[in-house]
Amino acid sequence: MRCLRVIGAGLLLLAGGVAYADPCNITIESNDMMQFSAHEMAVPADCAAVEVTLRHAGKLPATVMGHDWVLAKDSDVSAIVHAGQSAGLTHGYLPPNDPRIIAATRVLGGGESTTVKFSTAGLIHGERYSFFCTSPGHATVMRGRFTIGGATRVAQAGK
Numbered sequence: 001m002r003c004l005r006v007i008g009a010g011l012l013l014l015a016g017g018v019a020y021a022d023p024c025n026i027t028i029e030s031n032d033m034m035q036f037s038a039h040e041m042a043v044p045a046d047c048a049a050v051e052v053t054l055r056h057a058g059k060l061p062a063t064v065m066g067h068d069w070v071l072a073k074d075s076d077v078s079a080i081v082h083a084g085q086s087a088g089l090t091h092g093y094l095p096p097n098d099p100r101i102i103a104a105t106r107v108l109g110g111g112e113s114t115t116v117k118f119s120t121a122g123l124i125h126g127e128r129y130s131f132f133c134t135s136p137g138h139a140t141v142m143r144g145r146f147t148i149g150g151a152t153r154v155a156q157a158g159k
């Protein structure tokens, strides 16, 4: 299983002929094996907004292997996943208008991609946040830590 840490290197921008990665934009992939391509995501504290692009690199349709990317406080994950199952695929496996959901994409099938942009104004430094997929049964595997700010930004080799 791949276990990578993605550090805002998702999008390359060209400015003045110099390519650089915008650390506030992150791309993460999902696949037909019910996996995200990273178990940790981190953005610098000075990102006013964060853009997350989710790609489904698989081939299976959303009804069989649908994935979304949802961000919430670690302590809210279980309740959101549970409520999402009741909501069903029609509602993107998300409880409608749930204030515990900080950001969420729609559910993707294989070959699709989507981007969600959200403000970091409500994120608390030091709080534990998780990203996860709300498709039934997926969050046990498709879940990782989302960190905003300073020291945690440094990548650890081999992790």
Ligand SMILES: [Cu+2]
Binding pocket: 034, 065, 066, 067, 068, 133, 134, 135, 138, 142
């Ligand atoms: Cu999933």
